[in-house]
Amino acid sequence: GCPTEFEVKTALALMYYREKAVDWAVLEVGLGGRLDATNVVDAEVAVITNIGLDHTDRLGDTLEAIAGEKAGIIKPGCSVVTGAVEPALEVILETAERVGASSFTLVPPGITPRHTPGLPGAYQRINAAVAEAVVFALCDRGVHVRDSAVAEGLALARLPGRFQIVDGDPVVILDGAHNTEAAEALATALRERYPDQSITLVFGMMARHNLTGVANALFPLASRVVATQPDDPGALPVDRIADDCARMGVPCTSIHSPAEAFAEALRITPAEGVIVVTGSFYLLGDLKDALGTAAARPYNET
Structure with a gap:
């Protein structure tokens, strides 16, 4: 059938990144993960922030089923970072082991990030800790990111429409x-x-x-x-x-x-x-x- 609007936009974005010779790009999944247009990319790092009951008509009506769809972004040799909790966590961990992920980092609930985020709300502190874990995963892959840049990025982050x-x-x-x-x-x-x-x-x-x-x-x-x-x-x-x-x-x-x-x-x-x-x-x-x-x-x- 014809591509969806999101699939067309994803293709255009990937073409633009290639044209600009982007070294690293952060791609946000549109829906789920396993069958999402963004999953054509062999990601170096797969990030699953949390799992909730949303889009149950498309992804399944249990946390485990939705976690299975989201875990579909995990590729062989990639680093996995997640802030998920049980029962979704078990599904993500099992997928990472089965697929052959190179590393697995769990960011537990209630963790305090190293740097204070500019975004308000306790959940944004958890998101900041996940972002810091992603930076560490990139560093393990030879990407040098200055700690001051991480601190500045988190402090200046803005997200319209979220608190x-x-x-x-x-x-x-x-x-x-x-x-x-x-x-x-x-x-x-x-x-x-x-x-x-x-x-x-x-x-x-x-x-x-x-x-x-x-x-x-x-x-x-x-x-x-x-x-x-x-x-x-x-x-x-x-x-x-x-x-x-x-x-x-x-x-x-x-x-x-x-x-x-x-x-x-x-x-x-x-x-x-x-x-x-x-x-x-x-x-x-x-x-x-x-x-x-x-x-x-x-x-x-x-």
């Missing part, structure tokens, strides 16, 4: 969390950074994702929820979100338009409070104009 802080009264947090694991990470970061503030959730997501898991992680933190729908045919109806709010006893207002929902959140949230826009990257995109130029600065620099 992105937009200063104001109230503060606005943009996070595209759309599965249970991402929502739990967001909830942990909110408790850590804003333990006493009143939180308004502007929440909308796609129907293909697990509302219950995300709601259970985030809704209990909210003083109120403004339910909305991303501008996409696959968006979850607002009444489904309202039903989950009612189940948890969280006050909810339903407004179909994302821009109007955000305006309502600004109206009802106290100046010392926090507005969290979450549930879908589509929703963040819909609100780009409403957020204005403030969102162009990815993170609070203080």
